[in-house]
Amino acid sequence: MASPTPSKPDADGRAFYENDVDFDVLAAHDSDFAAICKVSKHKRWIDFQDPKVVKQLTKSLLKCDFNLTLDLPDDRLCPPVPVRWNYIRWIQELLDTTSATYNDQYDSNREVHGLDIGVGASCIYGLLACKTRPNWHMAGTDIDAHSLTHARQNITANDLDPRIKLVQTTTEDPLIPLAAINRSKLDFVMTNPPFYASDQDMQSSYINKVAPPSAVCTGSANEMICPGGDIGFVSRLLAESLELKHSVQWYTAMLGKMTSLQQIVSELKKHEITNFAVTGLQAGARTKRWAVAWSFGDRRPRNEVARHGDLVHAVLPAPTAQTLAVPMMDARWAGERVDECLRTLDVTWQWEAAVSIGVLEAGGNVWSRAARRKRKFASEAVEGEGLRDVKMAGAAEDGGRGEKEGVALAVKITCKKEEVELRWLRGKDHVVFTSFCGMLKRTLTGRA
Structure with a gap:
């Protein structure tokens, strides 16, 4: 990769983003990014409050590190690449270390089927998953027709139509619509849900921050707000998982706050779900995010996968x-x-x-x-x-x-x-x- 510092070598050549993006390296690889950089005291920097600049950073990272192209509307979320990739990479390691072979390594012959709940206009998770793992297939859902239109364009632009299928759903539909995506079983489910329960909740989160947001937000209301915020959304996913159980090997979700992660882990324990994993997805000094995964199966992930990243003791699963x-x-x-x-x-x-x-x-x-x-x-x-x-x-x-x-x-x-x-x-x-x-x-x- 052009930008991150690899955490460790891997069989498929990929690694987690661990540090801030090196703007000098990225600018050397991509002239479009170099054009939007500013220089002071021989150091490159960018204006994270400018939507066009933030969008170019995302496009340049995807181009240089993954050979992906992306086009986004101005009125929908622009996904930061490092945290999104770290989420996908962690899911890859979850599956690699809980296969039937016991070998804890990437199996290029294994066909994997995943679902992204709420693909957004970018469809970034499906693009990253399928681009880096040739035998992976993704389904995606969204309630927003405008976002799905752009998501389909991004899939086509990257020649991934045969492996990524999108379905429009409603707020009344199941989060995991197996019949609609024509699957009886899935290897994993993932979601990056709206973090806020209301507009007031979102505004108060900005007011209470010591520093201003690290980057401008262009997200629409349905991308930012849902009943109960991230806890409400993931609790709904947990309720569905209790019905579907072994239909999905790993249920996973991103969370916006450590307190949200603590509450969801507490809910897992209440339902006696002991096979779970947690991770901190932060890359560098910017926005922190976390993710949780749980399984009704008995395959245990490798210890550094189950307890990955910057975490507090209260959320850690039993060591493996x-x-x-x-x-x-x-x-x-x-x-x-x-x-x-x-x-x-x-x-x-x-x-x-x-x-x-x-x-x-x-x-x-x-x-x-x-x-x-x-x-x-x-x-x-x-x-x-x-x-x-x-x-x-x-x-x-x-x-x-x-x-x-x-x-x-x-x-x-x-x-x-x-x-x-x-x-x-x-x-x-x-x-x-x-x-x-x-x-x-x-x-x-x-x-x-």
């Missing part, structure tokens, strides 16, 4: 990783101990000794003393009965977990010099994960 310190031990020695231990349990265990990495699947807590006694009795009962597999006896006691859907816990174990990393891949109960971590720690160190 633990690191066990094993002083004076190399990876091979630790791996042998782990392999030896897990082969005694009633689990599915795949171990790659050459790289000291393994994946465990269990139907429940089979490492407790009670479970070990049951296994011992089962082993004695079948002794002498030929080739009957003791593991099948244990599986029956655990509810017949021979099928993949019977997995209560999946963990990836990576042995390194003086430490063992445990990555929670799958499961609904964090207590089971922490119990397994405790058992393995005792095995490796002899300490609780």
Whole structure:
């Protein structure tokens, strides 16, 4: 990318925006942007209160960093690119780290279907998602015909008509109109809802700020205001998700305030939704935004994805990783101990000794003393009965977990010099994960 500082290398070559846009770099790549820059003391700057300047910044970033073209009407929102891209990038990582393969990496062969609720005139989320992931498909909705007209023009201008489909809805329609978009299941839903509950609410937010808004706002009333503001909109999305549940793998939403994020996380907990993720989307020193995602499935995102960005402790989900310190031990020695231990349990265990990495699947807590006694009795009962597999006896006691859907816990174990990393891949109960971590720690160190 021309402008951001990459957070880390990624398989598909993309990264989060982390810092303010480097105007010098962008101007060197795009003459249209260079033309609207001002220079003082050898430093480039732009007037964020000029709508034409703000629009050019968005167009230049999309052109230079994503090879996208964009045309916007003067009376609709101009989307800042960094925060929008960070939202898309985070969703990509959510899906990459909760796939059925357990590999935590981008799978270019995976076909993904998403929905953007409220595409606006730019359709920026659909454009970014499909431009950076060739096997992704997007549906989009909006209640505003004027915005949809421009959104369709942007889709066509970027040759993405086959992969982005738009539907006009009303305020009475479901937020997730599966029938209207001709889908029974979706991999994710996203939305950047109006943040304010009323015009008075919006005006008071500006008055209460210490500094003026970082950029001029050209949004229409329907883009800025809805009943209950962002909390009301996302609460409505949550209510629909409680009905649809597994029809969508990840429900996600952007929020305008940390207090809004705290309220939505509190609502998730009230409904006993424990598989959720949160992120701070800020890029540089300007406007802060946050996002939340929740799932009714049991695939757990990587820890740095589930708890990503600048956040407060109250909104954090349960960790999906633990690191066990094993002083004076190399990876091979630790791996042998782990392999030896897990082969005694009633689990599915795949171990790659050459790289000291393994994946465990269990139907429940089979490492407790009670479970070990049951296994011992089962082993004695079948002794002498030929080739009957003791593991099948244990599986029956655990509810017949021979099928993949019977997995209560999946963990990836990576042995390194003086430490063992445990990555929670799958499961609904964090207590089971922490119990397994405790058992393995005792095995490796002899300490609780």
